Each structure stands twice: as structure tokens, then as C-alpha cells.
Amino acid sequence: MNIEFHMPHGRVAEKIINAVRDKLISLYRSYKDISRAEVYFKEQGRTERNKFCEIDLTIYGSSLSVQRSAGSFEQATGKTLKAITEKINEQISRLHEPPDIITSTVKV
Secondary structure, three states, X not given: OEEXXXXXXXXXXXXXXXXXXXXXXXXXXXXXXXXXXEEEEEEOOOOOOOEEEEEEEEEOOEEEEEEEEEOOHHHHHHHHHHHHHHHXXXXXXXXXXXXXXXXXXXXX
């Protein structure tokens, strides 16, 4: 799995980046179909919730994206990681469900 970080220079603490990297690696260990992760940190406007964290996961051709905002990058990252973990867990649980329609053929 490739992990790319995009952020404003000098605005995001190294411990936040390491926490995101570690969490994405643990998600990859539980769901091996993740081939790429892109993490975006950005600031927009001058409001209270102007710090954004967005994570885009590429899962063999399909894409999963989550973005959250907060007053700090650490809070936005926590919210984003929680949401992306929930979505990955949903996909894992769907793998173990039986298909909706079962088609069978019978010779008469």
C-alpha cells in the first residue's frame, strides 16, 4: 500500500502524521484490498472549523473518501480516522454476508 500526505508546510505536527500512518497500516492489515491512501490536510477560511483532514482510499479500482473539519488538525484527523474505520469495517462485514440473489440451474 502506498501512503501519500499533502499538507501546508510546517502546519501539521509530526505526531499527527505518524498516528495517521500507523492507523492506515493497521487498516491495511485487516483489509488487504487497500492499494493506495492519500491524506490531505488543508486550512480554509477564518472560521472556527477551518482545519480539514481528508483521506482517500483506493480499493482495487473503487474509491472511498472521507473528509471532516474541526478547530485543529488533531481533532479533524481523529474524526476522519473514526469515520474511515467504520466504513472499512462495513465493507469487511459485507464480505462475509451471503449474496442477495442466488441463481441456480436445474436440468429437467
